[in-house]
Structure formats: C-alpha cells, structure tokens
Amino acid sequence: MSIPEYHDSSGRRLVDYPRPSVAVDTAVLTPDPERGLLVLLVRRDSATRSDAWALPGTFLHEGETLAGAVLRSLDQKAGLRGQAPRQLYVFDDPRRDDRGWVLSVAHVVLLPPAVVAPVAEERPDDVQLRPVAEATGLPFDHDGIVEMAVAQVRAAYAERPDPERLLPEPFTLRDLRRLHEAVAGRRLQPDVFRRHVRDHLQSTGEATRGSVGRPAELFRHASR
Amino acid sequence: MSIPEYHDSSGRRLVDYPRPSVAVDTAVLTPDPERGLLVLLVRRDSATRSDAWALPGTFLHEGETLAGAVLRSLDQKAGLRGQAPRQLYVFDDPRRDDRGWVLSVAHVVLLPPAVVAPVAEERPDDVQLRPVAEATGLPFDHDGIVEMAVAQVRAAYAERPDPERLLPEPFTLRDLRRLHEAVAGRRLQPDVFRRHVRDHLQSTGEATRGSVGRPAELFRHASR
DNA sequence: CGAATAGTGTCTTTTAGACAATATTAA
DNA sequence: TTAATATTGTCTAAAAGACACTATTCG
Numbered sequence: 266m267s268i269p270e271y272h273d274s275s276g277r278r279l280v281d282y283p284r285p286s287v288a289v290d291t292a293v294l295t296p297d298p299e300r301g302l303l304v305l306l307v308r309r310d311s312a313t314r315s316d317a318w319a320l321p322g323t324f325l326h327e328g329e330t331l332a333g334a335v336l337r338s339l340d341q342k343a344g345l346r347g348q349a350p351r352q353l354y355v356f357d358d359p360r361r362d363d364r365g366w367v368l369s370v371a372h373v374v375l376l377p378p379a380v381v382a383p384v385a386e387e388r389p390d391d392v393q394l395r396p397v398a399e400a401t402g403l404p405f406d407h408d409g410i411v412e413m414a415v416a417q418v419r420a421a422y423a424e425r426p427d428p429e430r431l432l433p434e435p436f437t438l439r440d441l442r443r444l445h446e447a448v449a450g451r452r453l454q455p456d457v458f459r460r461h462v463r464d465h466l467q468s469t470g471e472a473t474r475g476s477v478g479r480p481a482e483l484f485r486h487a488s489r
Numbered sequence: 490m491s492i493p494e495y496h497d498s499s500g501r502r503l504v505d506y507p508r509p510s511v512a513v514d515t516a517v518l519t520p521d522p523e524r525g526l527l528v529l530l531v532r533r534d535s536a537t538r539s540d541a542w543a544l545p546g547t548f549l550h551e552g553e554t555l556a557g558a559v560l561r562s563l564d565q566k567a568g569l570r571g572q573a574p575r576q577l578y579v580f581d582d583p584r585r586d587d588r589g590w591v592l593s594v595a596h597v598v599l600l601p602p603a604v605v606a607p608v609a610e611e612r613p614d615d616v617q618l619r620p621v622a623e624a625t626g627l628p629f630d631h632d633g634i635v636e637m638a639v640a641q642v643r644a645a646y647a648e649r650p651d652p653e654r655l656l657p658e659p660f661t662l663r664d665l666r667r668l669h670e671a672v673a674g675r676r677l678q679p680d681v682f683r684r685h686v687r688d689h690l691q692s693t694g695e696a697t698r699g700s701v702g703r704p705a706e707l708f709r710h711a712s713r
Numbered sequence: 714c715g716a717a718t719a720g721t722g723t724c725t726t727t728t729a730g731a732c733a734a735t736a737t738t739a740a
Numbered sequence: 741t742t743a744a745t746a747t748t749g750t751c752t753a754a755a756a757g758a759c760a761c762t763a764t765t766c767g
Contacts, residue, residue, distance in 0.1 A: 680730090
C-alpha cells in the first residue's frame with residue numbers, strides 16, 4: 266500500500282515550492298473580406314477609460330484547463346463564445362509583470378466575423394477590431410503574440426481548405442476563396458485556388474441558384 | 490503616485506488565487522549516424538531501481554525561466570550542459586499528475602552525440618539513449634512529447650542546413666549530409682542534398698586534405 | 714443577346730529528383 | 741593507374757502559376 270508522492274525527486278514537498286500565477290492571453294482573429302485579418306482588442310482598464318488596448322486575458326483558476334480559461338476570458342471580456350483555442354507560446358520572464366511572478370500562455374482563436382463583429386459594434390468602449398498590421402504598440406508581449414497568431418493561422422490555411430471550419434457547409438469555391446483571401450491578406454487566382462483545394466473537397470451534386478452568373482457547385486469537406 | 494496592481498481586473502488579489510506547480514519535461518534528442526535520432530531517458534526513481542524510464546524533468550523554481558529549469562534538470566539528472574531548449578506544448582489536464590495540480594511545459598533540445606553519448610556510457614543505471622521509434626510506453630504525456638520533438642526537429646532540418654549549429658565550422662557537405670541523414674532517419678542523395686543547401690552556405694575556399702578521395706570543399710553558414 | 718460568374722485546357726516556369734559523367738586526390 | 745570520394749551536367753517528372761477559352765445562368 267502506497268500513498269502518492271507529494272514530493273519531488275529530491276524529497277522536497279511540492280507544496281513547499283513557491284508557484285507562479287499562470288495567465289492566458291489570446292489573439293482572437295477574424296477574417297474580414299474587406300480588411301483582411303482583424304484582431305480583437307479589449308480596453309485594459311475599463312474603469313479609467315484609458316487608451317490602453319490589449320489582448321483579452323485572465324488568470325488560470327484552480328481545476329481549469331488553459332483552453333477553459335481562454336474561453337472564460339473571451340466570454341467575460343467580450344461576451345464571445347469561442348472554441349478550439351490553440352497554444353502558441355509561454356512567456357516566462359520572471360519580471361515581465363510587475364504585479365508578481367506570472368507566466369502567460371499565449372493562444373490563438375479564429376472566429377467567423379458574423380460572431381465577432383456584432384460584439385465590437387455593441388460595445389465599442391470595451392471591444393475593438395483592428396487589422397493585424399495596425400495592432401502594434403500593445404502592452405506586455407502582445408505584439409509578438411499577434412504576430413505568432415497570424416503566422417500560425419496563415420500557415421494552417423495555406424496547408425488545407427478552411428481547417429478551422431469557419432464556413433458553414435455546403436459552400437461554393439467562391440466563398441471558400443474569399444475566406445482564404447481574407448486570411449492570407451491578398452487576392453488569390455480563382456483557377457489556381459480551385460486546383461489547390463479541389464482534392465480536399467467533396468461535391469454535393471447541388472449548385473447555387475438565382476445568382477447572377479453561372480451557378481456554382483456546392484461542396485463540403487472531404488475527410489471524415 | 491501609484492502602486493503596482495497586485496490584483497486582477499475583478500479586484501481579487503493575485504496572491505489569493507491557488508496556483509499550479511509548473512514543471513518542465515524535456516526530450517533531449519541526438520542524431521546518431523547509425524541509429525538515427527536518439528532520445529535520452531532517465532530512470533524515474535533511482536532509489537528503487539524500478540524499470541520506469543522517462544524524460545528528464547523538474548519543477549520550475551522561483552525567479553527561474555523555463556529554459557533555465559530545463560538546463561538545470563539536464564545538468565542534475567544527466568550531467569549535461571545543454572543549450573537553447575525550445576517549447577513544444579503545455580500539458581494542462583488538472584488531473585494529469587496525482588501528486589497535485591501540475592502544469593508541464595514540454596521542451597526539445599538537440600545536442601551533438603559527442604556530448605550526450607559519454608553521459609549514457611558513464612551512468613548506464615541512470616541514463617539511457619534509445620532510438621525515438623522505440624521510446625514508447627513512457628509515463629505521463631512523454632510519448633507525445635517525443636513525437637512532437639521529433640516532428641519539430643525534422644521540420645527545422647528539412648527547412649535549412651543545421652539550424653541548431655551542431656556541426657563545428659568549417660564542415661564538408663558530407664559531414665552536413667550525414668547529420669541530416671541521422672535527423673531524417675533516411676539516406677539522402679549527395680547531389681540532391683548539395684543543391685538543396687548550397688545557397689545557404691558560404692565556401693571558405695579551403696578544402697580537406699589527406700582523405701581518401703577528392704578533397705571536399707569546406708563551408709560555413711552563410712548568414713550573419 | 715450581353716453581362717456576369719463558374720469552370721477547364723493548355724502553356725510556361727520552377728522545382729525536385731535521378732542518373733551519369735567528370736574532377737581530384739591518396740595509395 | 742586505380743580506388744574512392746566530390747562535384748557538375750543534364751534529363752525527366754511533378755508542381756505552380758498565368759492566361760485564355762468554354763459553360764451556364766439571369767435579365
């Protein structure tokens with residue numbers, strides 16, 4: 266009969282170690298057809314109405330996962346219901362936060378504009394959407410987080426069609442291409458794009474109707 | 490005049506939150522010309538001489554960076570002086586460790602065999618080198634860490650020549666290719682490899698002497 | 714029919730890879 | 741000279757990209 270080891274390999278009890286606070290900071294990105302990738306910023310101190318905007322974040326609560334903390338912070342700070350945050354990096358400089366010893370785990374979440382835009386419109390004093398190129402001068406390590414988030418999302422979308430499943434199925438190749446253009450931040454040739462993604466998609470046999478030109482074939486994702 | 494905010498945005502003091510222990514676990518990889526990528530394992534409980542091997546790890550100490558904890562753990566557990574650990578992933582299941590609430594930040598370190606092999610030979614009871622394909626059945630999330638570490642290193646080496654600068658300069662293309670073969674785990678064609686990396690290298694104008702065949706040009710890395 | 718959009722044919726350029734030929738040295 | 745290794749030439753196959761053409765619908 267054995268009890269769990271509440272000590273580390275040198276015999277020191279775990280509870281005797283000082284422990285850091287752990288925070289999460291999240292770059293919520295949304296692809297806008299007009300302005301490319303936008304990042305969501307929240308006012309850092311809503312009491313003072315200061316001009317300091319930052320990425321939403323929070324401290325990790327007991328028994329909570331990092332993803333859970335990310336989703337909670339998005340709900341609290343922006344009234345958003347996100348999903349599937351991805352880890353980017355742990356910022357660990359012991360002196361990065363003058364409130365104490367705080368590790369911050371940076372995350373990225375990609376959400377459809379239909380979900381994010383209304384929040385920014387309803388609460389302009391608290392929530393802002395800004396093109397990623399113009400999101401600089403942020404506090405802490407937030408400039409770097411935005412950069413990593415953009416790189417992560419662009420790499421994922423260059424790899425395969427809509428990996429985050431932002432588009433509701435079924436969709437046309439035009440819809441898919443507009444989404445990818447917003448993520449990439451540049452125009453993509455329709456024919457080249459089509460051949461890029463075609464093998465990963467499955468035709469529904471249906472087509473759009475009532476639109477201006479030739480009807481477009483409707484697709485869904487092939488796998489699964 | 491203002492004091493630092495020792496509280497979070499909801500007014501709760503930081504110190505009032507329960508905080509997790511933070512650990513680091515590290516996959517130390519080394520490219521072996523014969524056996525491909527090897528991973529370093531340490532005996533989990535050196536007192537009992539149990540057959541449980543695992544990745545070296547430790548708890549983060551106060552005022553320490555994650556990279557610092559990684560290097561300290563390698564020094565303590567294997568007498569290794571490493572450098573430049575890279576973060577892979579944070580494992581955050583609140584119940585992953587029955588000793589308590591422990592977050593683990595997985596890392597990867599790539600070291601030259603000349604540094605790692607002697608350690609394993611001198612302390613076979615504590616330290617083991619195993620081909621990555623045979624490093625399964627490890628405790629905690631260690632199987633997954635090894636997998637991520639291998640993927641990370643292989644991707645980096647497929648991208649550019651010896652990004653971790655394991656080879657002392659100057660080196661021949663043969664030396665460089667042998668290293669990349671060990672990382673990739675397969676043979677690479679000399680001519681194809683040469684054209685792949687040539688643009689990233691800078692000739693020293695020197696050549697090897699006294700070897701069997703035609704002398705090989707000596708190179709260094711081009712950038713910087 | 715004409716405007717508008719969807720989709721395909723085909724050519725060029727680039728890249729990766731394979732294979733063979735040439736180059737240079739030690740023994 | 742021969743064995744051994746380094747380096748380059750060249751061909752083929754695959755992929756990416758550009759451009760023009762055909763197809764189908766609405767008004």
